[in-house]
Amino acid sequence: MSGMANEAPAGDLRLVDLTKRFGIFTAVDELSLTVPQGSFFALLGASGCGKTTTLRMIAGLEEPTSGQVLLGDRDIARLRPYKRPVNTVFQSYALFPHLNIAENVAFGLRRRGIRRVEEQVHRMLALVQLDGYGRRRPAQLSGGQQQRVALARALINHPQVLLLDEPLGALDLKLRRQMQIELKRIQTEVGITFVHVTHDQEEAMTMADTVAVMNAGRIEQLGAPAELYEYPATAFVANFLGQSNLLAADAAGPAGSEVPVTAHGVRFSVPADRARADRGPVYLGVRPEKLHLVEAVDQVPAGHQHVEGVITDASYVGVSTQYLVRTGWGSELSAFTANSGVGGQHPVGAPVVAHWDPRHAFLLPREPGQDDRTTPLVDEPVGKPS
Amino acid sequence: MTALAQVSGGSGPARTPPPARPGRHRLLPYLLLLPGAAWLLVFFAVPLLQLAAASLYDPTGSLSTGYALTWAFGNYPEALQAYWPQFARSFGYAGAALVLALLMGYPLAYAIAQKAGRWKNLLLVCVVAPMFTSFLVRTLAWKTILSDNGALVGLLRDVHLLGPDGRLLATPVAVVLGLTYNFLPFLVLPLYASLERLDHRLLEAASDLYAGPLHAFRTVTLPLSMPGLIAGTLLFFIPATGDYINAELLGTPNEYMIGNVIDSAFLVRLDYPQGAALSFLLMAAILAVVFVYLRRAGTEEVL
Numbered sequence: 001m002s003g004m005a006n007e008a009p010a011g012d013l014r015l016v017d018l019t020k021r022f023g024i025f026t027a028v029d030e031l032s033l034t035v036p037q038g039s040f041f042a043l044l045g046a047s048g049c050g051k052t053t054t055l056r057m058i059a060g061l062e063e064p065t066s067g068q069v070l071l072g073d074r075d076i077a078r079l080r081p082y083k084r085p086v087n088t089v090f091q092s093y094a095l096f097p098h099l100n101i102a103e104n105v106a107f108g109l110r111r112r113g114i115r116r117v118e119e120q121v122h123r124m125l126a127l128v129q130l131d132g133y134g135r136r137r138p139a140q141l142s143g144g145q146q147q148r149v150a151l152a153r154a155l156i157n158h159p160q161v162l163l164l165d166e167p168l169g170a171l172d173l174k175l176r177r178q179m180q181i182e183l184k185r186i187q188t189e190v191g192i193t194f195v196h197v198t199h200d201q202e203e204a205m206t207m208a209d210t211v212a213v214m215n216a217g218r219i220e221q222l223g224a225p226a227e228l229y230e231y232p233a234t235a236f237v238a239n240f241l242g243q244s245n246l247l248a249a250d251a252a253g254p255a256g257s258e259v260p261v262t263a264h265g266v267r268f269s270v271p272a273d274r275a276r277a278d279r280g281p282v283y284l285g286v287r288p289e290k291l292h293l294v295e296a297v298d299q300v301p302a303g304h305q306h307v308e309g310v311i312t313d314a315s316y317v318g319v320s321t322q323y324l325v326r327t328g329w330g331s332e333l334s335a336f337t338a339n340s341g342v343g344g345q346h347p348v349g350a351p352v353v354a355h356w357d358p359r360h361a362f363l364l365p366r367e368p369g370q371d372d373r374t375t376p377l378v379d380e381p382v383g384k385p386s
Numbered sequence: 387m388t389a390l391a392q393v394s395g396g397s398g399p400a401r402t403p404p405p406a407r408p409g410r411h412r413l414l415p416y417l418l419l420l421p422g423a424a425w426l427l428v429f430f431a432v433p434l435l436q437l438a439a440a441s442l443y444d445p446t447g448s449l450s451t452g453y454a455l456t457w458a459f460g461n462y463p464e465a466l467q468a469y470w471p472q473f474a475r476s477f478g479y480a481g482a483a484l485v486l487a488l489l490m491g492y493p494l495a496y497a498i499a500q501k502a503g504r505w506k507n508l509l510l511v512c513v514v515a516p517m518f519t520s521f522l523v524r525t526l527a528w529k530t531i532l533s534d535n536g537a538l539v540g541l542l543r544d545v546h547l548l549g550p551d552g553r554l555l556a557t558p559v560a561v562v563l564g565l566t567y568n569f570l571p572f573l574v575l576p577l578y579a580s581l582e583r584l585d586h587r588l589l590e591a592a593s594d595l596y597a598g599p600l601h602a603f604r605t606v607t608l609p610l611s612m613p614g615l616i617a618g619t620l621l622f623f624i625p626a627t628g629d630y631i632n633a634e635l636l637g638t639p640n641e642y643m644i645g646n647v648i649d650s651a652f653l654v655r656l657d658y659p660q661g662a663a664l665s666f667l668l669m670a671a672i673l674a675v676v677f678v679y680l681r682r683a684g685t686e687e688v689l
Binding site: 059060061080081082083086087088090092094095096097098107108111112153154157 | 585587588590591592593594595596597598601605606609610
């Protein structure tokens with residue numbers, strides 16, 4: 001029963017058609033993915049998308065309705081949690097309040113019958129920069145320190161996979177940034193596969209090698225952060241990971257290396273290799289920071305495409321200014337201009353021309369009848385707008 | 387604590403302190419204590435002293451001839467010598483009842499606290515409901531349950547756990563069962579309170595860290611329920627040891643506990659010095675047991 005954490009054949013973590021239903025509600029819907037050994041993998045999604053349920057099925061705290069959890073070649077989906085070479089850093093930390101920090105960290109080792117734990121505990125506390133805290137109680141530590149104890153308590157067992165369930169959710173912004181860097185450093189150092197669940201897109205992008213965006217129990221898109229951001233696969237991903245201006249358009253199939261589209265009576269085109277859909281109703285998408293604002297049409301660089309409009313809102317946020325531009329047909333586009341000293345400020349009410357390089361635009365499939373989806377000026381990621 | 391002190395210390399100079407009314411603020415806690423303290427003084431401390439004095443009265447006195455305080459410390463060894471079997475029986479029965487109550491009460495409290503869901507409140511009411519009737523009535527009911535013609539005895543005879551003439555009533559078993567039943571809620575309620583606060587996520591964490599259900603219980607659930615366990619055990623054991631109703635109604639003089647002896651010393655034999663001495667001996671014995679228990683169980687390493 002003990003000791004298998006170190007002996008089982010190492011390998012990738014693979015979820016195959018993993019499904020979890022609670023009554024009539026399907027929390028995780030035939031999910032399949034592969035997490036390569038040693039990688040930092042993030043499951044990103046809004047609350048209720050099934051990401052925590054997925055994590056709990058890997059940990060063994062939730063039994064799958066169907067499907068497999070493969071570690072290497074072994075299906076661990078039906079093993080009890082205490083028989084899996086997997087450890088979890090819980091969202092609530094779940095430190096044992098009646099044990100001191102050293103005993104908390106040593107818990108897993110003791111359970112596996114390892115007697116001499118002092119040195120390992122000491123090394124692990126040093127790794128998370130908590131030397132000398134061993135005799136304290138969890139309640140005597142700050143949130144950030146407790147989080148690191150939870151991490152040490154899981155890592156000391158050298159699991160094949162470390163699961164992190166929103167581990168930074170309870171920390172304030174500054175500490176969170178610091179812990180993100182710390183976690184990334186530790187992951188590189190120990191080389192264990194990390195599966196990190198979060199609703200914070202920035203956290204997922206800064207830390208993970210691979211991000212899977214989840215929505216309604218399914219994976220919308222999986223890939224490297226830059227890949228997901230620069231060329232999203234669905235409207236959900238385009239708006240969950242950062243913001244996007246999505247214009248309702250219609251395409252009539254590719255013409256050469258371009259896909260011409262018509263949006264609100266205006267013709268645009270997008271390179272064929274940036275089209276997720278090239279026929280019928282599509283979204284023409286441009287990220288707000290890829291939209292540039294000029295005062296007149298003759299200032300638009302050659303090869304760029306443009307839309308004319310009027311500034312309706314300008315928010316100065318230090319590193320950039322975020323504008324809302326009302327187009328001729330009434331939709332509002334958002335545009336971020338870097339506060340780099342190049343280019344002037346645009347007052348509210350001024351007519352402007354928003355232009356972009358077609359190589360930065362993308363085409364996404366659109367349900368017929370859906371109108372423009374342009375996101376409001378908010379910092380938080382936005383779920384599916386109704 | 388230190389952080390708090392630093393914070394309030396740090397903000398001190400910046401704020402002008404409110405006009406102090408130190409006298410009133412310092413007195414307030416004592417004023418709040420006053421009613422309870424006065425009650426305890428008049429109805430507990432004074433009678434206790436009175437009882438202590440009575441335990442040292444001249445043993446040859448009587449209610450009709452009057453008692454003299456002769457500092458007769460000999461009352462104690464005499465009482466102990468005469469009634470040590472009842473003392474031993476009290477602790478024996480209460481101990482046996484405690485074991486039974488723990489075996490039933492811990493799983494019960496755990497189930498109500500962690501597994502009952504929306505039935506939680508109803509089950510709690512069920513635990514407390516017997517208390518709505520009188521202690522005497524409940525114990526008399528057990529007399530019927532355990533009677534020789536009752537279904538329980540019949541069943542036990544049929545499965546040969548009891549001989550054909552075997553009985554439960556008027557045996558130590560009946561007294562222990564009565565004690566277990568009557569004091570069970572005092573054990574269950576504090577235990578419930580402790581187990582109800584138990585965060586099930588800690589059990590998940592233990593399970594994630596290779597602890598099987600038994601080990602998770604031993605290393606997480608049990609230590610965290612210790613405050614309730616200690617309180618419940620004491621609330622059960624102390625009144626059970628001093629009880630005399632169960633032995634009186636469900637047993638015979640052969641099952642009499644020390645409570646019965648004290649009862650008869652005061653109310654039947656009218657031997658006040660002996661009754662008082664026995665009361666103090668019981669008190670001392672219970673205090674000794676509780677002290678040893680707390681010293682052992684109160685430490686962190688209960689495992």
